[in-house]
Amino acid sequence: MKKFLTLLKIEGKLSLRCVDSIFFGVCMPVGIVILIGLIAGQNPASNDVGYTLIQSSFGALVTVGICATAFMGIPLTIADYRDKKILKHFFVTPVSPTMLLWIHAVINMLLSMVSALLIYAVAKVFFGYEMIGSKLMFIGSYLLVMVSMYSLGLLIASLCRTVKTANVVCSIVYFPMLFLSGATIPFEIFPQQLQVVASLLPLTQGIKLLKSTSLGLETSLLIPLIVLVGSLIIGIILSMRFFRWE
């Protein structure tokens, strides 16, 4: 346990020194929630619903931190450490290199949770946000979305042989997920055809789930749950099959 904490401390410090993960994972979503709050915080999301725009966006905004850590932080760190043979070097120590992967999973989880809590605090303190649905259900959904996206991030790290390809693949995955899933731009304002395409993204389904639970909506969540659990299982199975330590 002491080993784990020492490594967590050092690797955590290293992660904090990379400003891009903090910027994309924490500053950006907090900035967006402030913008939405200033523009339309107390207005209803549309004419005939009983919730405000900020209430309707909350479920989507908390996924920005997950998105940044799952599709940038985790795969890029693993690809980099593999390229530099840092993972290989752990094989000639008494500690398993798997521990290093767990440490980075924990660091990224903490980072996305900090991002979600900050969004919540800003929305509540400045724009009077209240969650309509059950908080417990929401936290459960949030954790499911997180592990599901992380398994896809691990899959990217497993399939990309070099840091360069990992970089390209991460950009190809990260930006569409960020803009098309509804995490930053509300899904409802997309044209019909784009909505169909965007619905294929796992994160879109994750946001549907989070939106529903945060607003306490009585819609069927079967498809989002199937997609998220499916991504999780497929991500883990394929990662175990294709992951290389060097």
Added chain:
Amino acid sequence: MENSIEVKNLTKSYGSRLAVSNLNFAVKKGEVFGLLGPNGAGKSTTIDCILGLKPFENGSVRVLGMDPTRERKRLFERVGVQLQSSSYQGNIRVGEVCEEIAALYQSPADYHDLLSQFKLDQYLKQPVAKLSGGEKQKLSVLLALIPQPEVLFLDELTTGLDTEARREVWHVLTALKEKGLTLFLTSHYMDEVEVLCDRICIISQGHALVTDTVPKLIQKSPYKRLEEAYLWVMKEEIAV
């Protein structure tokens, strides 16, 4: 005397290319053993196989009487390893990389002592990336000493070091040897091998050409220095 490292009939190939062929040697406790040969001869592959980093088709490997893949956790408490051209996490500082490695072992050496022995103590707070090539190389040897190893593997230990730094490293290693450290190294510098090694094995294309003590090998050759004797063995490619 008991053997610290035992390699028997080690054979390893990549696809159809034979990288290591039927290699045999044993390193006694407290001995300094050098594995020599040109680039691509199979030195690093041999080290990887001994350390359990690569699977091999045939043969057996024992380090301190243990199987490196099956008893990894127990074995590597007592074995230090420097792999060729090590690199580190971006942004990591010298003190942090030492602290991280030290955290992996039950009874690590005091890395502050090691840093001052290697004259790296003034860089404690500096990013590793800012160190010169030679200082980085010294750091990689230093990190391999953190477990207070009984057996130490060094792959190209002084590549990129200046004369003075090379002497510092030799000095630390000879002092540790006197305390009973077993050392397995590869090197391209024959003066270094002459200073440090008790016995050497010269390999070419995965085959052992000769395994002998340094003085005996020189005696067998028509030359007086190890460098010439080495070139002679390589040119003849004969089992001496």
